[in-house]
Structures are given as structure tokens and as C-alpha cells.
Amino acid sequence: MEKGISFVIKNYEELSSSLGNIYESTVIISIRSKQISLRLKEDINNSISDFVSNIDNLEEVFENKEQIAISKNYESLPKPNIVATSEFLNNEIMYRYNK
Numbered sequence: 001m002e003k004g005i006s007f008v009i010k011n012y013e014e015l016s017s018s019l020g021n022i023y024e025s026t027v028i029i030s031i032r033s034k035q036i037s038l039r040l041k042e043d044i045n046n047s048i049s050d051f052v053s054n055i056d057n058l059e060e061v062f063e064n065k066e067q068i069a070i071s072k073n074y075e076s077l078p079k080p081n082i083v084a085t086s087e088f089l090n091n092e093i094m095y096r097y098n099k
Contacts, residue, residue, distance in 0.1 A: 014089060025088065028095050033084035044074050 015029075016022040047070045087093050 015085075018088075018091065028093060029081070029084045029088050032087060032093050033080040036080035036083055040074065040077070040080065044070065 012022050015025045019025050019028075048067055084093075
């Protein structure tokens with residue numbers, strides 16, 4: 001996932017241009033955003049689980065600099081809905097209809 005993704009949607013026609021329907025586009029972006037969000041959540045949980053201890057010590061909570069650095073790194077990433085919209089506008093999302 002790229003840092004610093006930014007774009008401006010000038011009108012709703014940009015989102016509906018490939019499908020012809022703004023609602024279908026929104027659903028596809030929403031589903032992709034949820035996928036990205038779940039992947040990020042798994043990644044951060046795996047990264048932070050290395051620092052979890054069985055002993056709850058208040059001093060350790062405030063002094064765990066590695067865990068704070070990991071959290072700040074994930075906070076600086078672009079939001080999943082921004083990434084999903086960018087992928088959709090760049091035709092990077094594969095989708096299909098179930099019948």
C-alpha cells in the first residue's frame with residue numbers, strides 16, 4: 001500500500017463511469033475497503049503481539065517504544081476507503097457479479 005495517496009473526485013461521474021451506476025461503484029469500493037481494513041488489522045495485531053507480555057505492568061505500557069512506533073506507522077497510512085477509491089478509479093479492482 002502506498003503512502004501519500006491523494007486524489008480529488010471532481011464529480012460523481014468519475015465513480016460511475018466504468019459501471020454506469022454510482023451505487024454499484026460505491027458497493028465495490030466499500031467491499032474493497034473492508035478487505036483492506038481487515039488486512040491492516042491483522043498486520044497490526046501480528047506486529048504488536050510480539051510485544052505483549054503476560055504480566056500487566058503499568059510502567060511497561062508507557063515505556064514500550066517499539067509498540068508506539070508501530071502504532072504511529074499504521075496511523076500514518078492512508079485510510080482504507082481512500083485506498084479503495086483510488087484503486088477503483090485506476091481500474092485496479094477485479095469484481096464480478098454472482099448470479
